[in-house]
Amino acid sequence: MMNYSSRPPEEPAVHAQDLTVVRGSRTVLRGLGFTVPRGRITGLLGPSGCGKSTLMRAVVGTQAKATGTLDVLGRPAGHPSLRTRIGYVTQAPSVYDDLTVRQNLDYFAAILDPGRAAADRRHENVTRAITDVDLTGHADSLAGALSGGQRSRVSLAVALLGTPELLVLDEPTVGLDPVLRRDLWQLFHSLAEQRGATLLVSSHVMDEAERCHQLLLMRAGEVLAQDTPEALRTRTGADTVETAFLRLVDEAAATARTEESTR
Amino acid sequence: MTATGALSLPRTTATAARVLRQLRHDPRTIALMILVPCVMLFLLRYVFDGSARTFDTIGASLLGIFPLITMFLVTSIATLRERTSGTLERLLAMPLGKGDLIAGYALAFGAVAVVQSALATGLAVWFLDLDVTGSPWLLLLVALLDALLGTALGLFVSAFAASEFQAVQFMPAVIFPQLLLCGLFTPRDTMHPVLETISDVLPMSYAVDGMNEVLLHADLTTAFVRDVTIVAAVALLVLTVGAATLKRRTP
Numbered sequence: 001m002m003n004y005s006s007r008p009p010e011e012p013a014v015h016a017q018d019l020t021v022v023r024g025s026r027t028v029l030r031g032l033g034f035t036v037p038r039g040r041i042t043g044l045l046g047p048s049g050c051g052k053s054t055l056m057r058a059v060v061g062t063q064a065k066a067t068g069t070l071d072v073l074g075r076p077a078g079h080p081s082l083r084t085r086i087g088y089v090t091q092a093p094s095v096y097d098d099l100t101v102r103q104n105l106d107y108f109a110a111i112l113d114p115g116r117a118a119a120d121r122r123h124e125n126v127t128r129a130i131t132d133v134d135l136t137g138h139a140d141s142l143a144g145a146l147s148g149g150q151r152s153r154v155s156l157a158v159a160l161l162g163t164p165e166l167l168v169l170d171e172p173t174v175g176l177d178p179v180l181r182r183d184l185w186q187l188f189h190s191l192a193e194q195r196g197a198t199l200l201v202s203s204h205v206m207d208e209a210e211r212c213h214q215l216l217l218m219r220a221g222e223v224l225a226q227d228t229p230e231a232l233r234t235r236t237g238a239d240t241v242e243t244a245f246l247r248l249v250d251e252a253a254a255t256a257r258t259e260e261s262t263r
Numbered sequence: 264m265t266a267t268g269a270l271s272l273p274r275t276t277a278t279a280a281r282v283l284r285q286l287r288h289d290p291r292t293i294a295l296m297i298l299v300p301c302v303m304l305f306l307l308r309y310v311f312d313g314s315a316r317t318f319d320t321i322g323a324s325l326l327g328i329f330p331l332i333t334m335f336l337v338t339s340i341a342t343l344r345e346r347t348s349g350t351l352e353r354l355l356a357m358p359l360g361k362g363d364l365i366a367g368y369a370l371a372f373g374a375v376a377v378v379q380s381a382l383a384t385g386l387a388v389w390f391l392d393l394d395v396t397g398s399p400w401l402l403l404l405v406a407l408l409d410a411l412l413g414t415a416l417g418l419f420v421s422a423f424a425a426s427e428f429q430a431v432q433f434m435p436a437v438i439f440p441q442l443l444l445c446g447l448f449t450p451r452d453t454m455h456p457v458l459e460t461i462s463d464v465l466p467m468s469y470a471v472d473g474m475n476e477v478l479l480h481a482d483l484t485t486a487f488v489r490d491v492t493i494v495a496a497v498a499l500l501v502l503t504v505g506a507a508t509l510k511r512r513t514p
Binding site: 023024060061062063064065078080083084086088090092093094095096097098099103107108110111112114115116142158 | 271273274277278280281284285288289348349350352353354355356357358359510511512513514
């Protein structure tokens with residue numbers, strides 16, 4: 001297990017400046033600047049289609065046509081040395097439906113930590129990841145035979161293999177029942193607090209925002225605000241993050257109108 | 264082969280083992296891959312009941328064509344599924360070289376092709392009296408190279424297919440013209456000169472020529488060596504181009 005509390009706190013896990021992403025003819029991210037602090041859970045919130053997934057793909061290094069500065073764990077995003085240090089879960093579960101849960105994890109573990117010498121360590125990691133996502137009873141079921149929520153947990157388990165320093169989770173709790181959602185958030189907190197991992201978790205459900213240490217509010221390819229949930233609520237005088245978000249959206253729209261009229 | 268450098272043997276074998284494990288959960292596909300060529304040869308034998316010579320030529324050609332078509336279909340669908348299910352993006356965000364992935368697929372489907380070709384060749388030579396002058400081992404070698412060519416072509420076209428529907432349509436588009444021009448229906452030198460020239464640049468022509476060399480000659484001919492070299496070289500070339508269609512960063 002790694003512990004980053006000894007690291008200088010000023011070095012963030014992710015640092016972006018003027019990050020712009022173009023997909024086709026559309027500019028999806030417009031000159032973003034933000035930081036993701038180490039060892040904490042940063043929630044990426046905003047309506048569907050605001051660019052959350054694109055931002056996450058840029059951090060992981062799978063997004064083409066990303067310009068500007070984007071440093072991840074001290075390296076430019078997409079650097080080969082980052083491939084074992086980042087766990088990434090896409091919105092749709094990306095696992096093999098025609099393999100069992102354990103076979104899926106065995107394969108991805110063999111890619112992360114290859115060789116016969118590592119077999120015991122891999123076995124331990126796989127068993128731990130299955131336990132982490134509470135699928136021990138389904139370890140030998142085909143992934144394709146599982147429910148949607150279970151399949152997305154298999155996908156999450158793959159990202160937990162190899163103890164990544166940064167976990168990028170795209171809507172990991174969509175379609176899960178409240179009990180599972182609570183359990184997963186407990187897991188996220190223990191990953192951050194006990195294993196020192198940094199988590200970047202996206203959601204379009206605002207009530208999950210309260211569970212994050214830090215929030216990045218996005219709208220239409222831009223970062224509206226970056227702060228802790230308390231600070232956001234205090235600043236906007238709102239009771240919930242949802243109200244705070246709506247006030248920020250209105251403010252931004254008002255500023256845009258003023259700029260438009262004074263131009 | 265790729266920008267990420269040398270192949271990693273453990274990652275390649277892990278990928279091959281994973282592909283075979285996926286197949287094992289799908290016994291119907293295995294049965295179809297293994298049995299269909301045998302049934303076709305059996306049928307063919309009795310379609311040409313009166314002319315054993317015709318069965319020899321067409322049978323030997325088909326021993327080379329079956330593995331090519333099967334592996335083409337299986338690989339194009341398998342890699343397309345890998346692309347659309349997000350597992351490819353996940354793998355390429357991990358420390359997996361593109362070469363590892365392709366070599367893993369080639370290894371797994373190559374193994375299946377060996378079983379398929381061994382059964383089909385054995386059935387044809389020992390039970391259906393296919394009259395081969397050369398060694399049946401050479402037939403097997405050509406069949407294996409053809410399977411590799413099929414894998415390479417399948418991987419390549421999967422980059423241009425957005426759905427399984429499209430991938431299956433590439434079969435007639437890529438395979439049928441080669442089937443018509445490879446010399447299976449009529450010797451290539453009796454075709455219209457334009458078509459003969461086209462058939463000269465299509466790899467399946469050499470697969471079929473190679474099979475016929477084994478059929479007619481007892482020893483290794485230079486023509487045979489040339490044919491198998493061309494098939495192997497085209498397979499490697501297409502695999503390399505196919506590797507370039509696997510992108511770590513996608514739009």
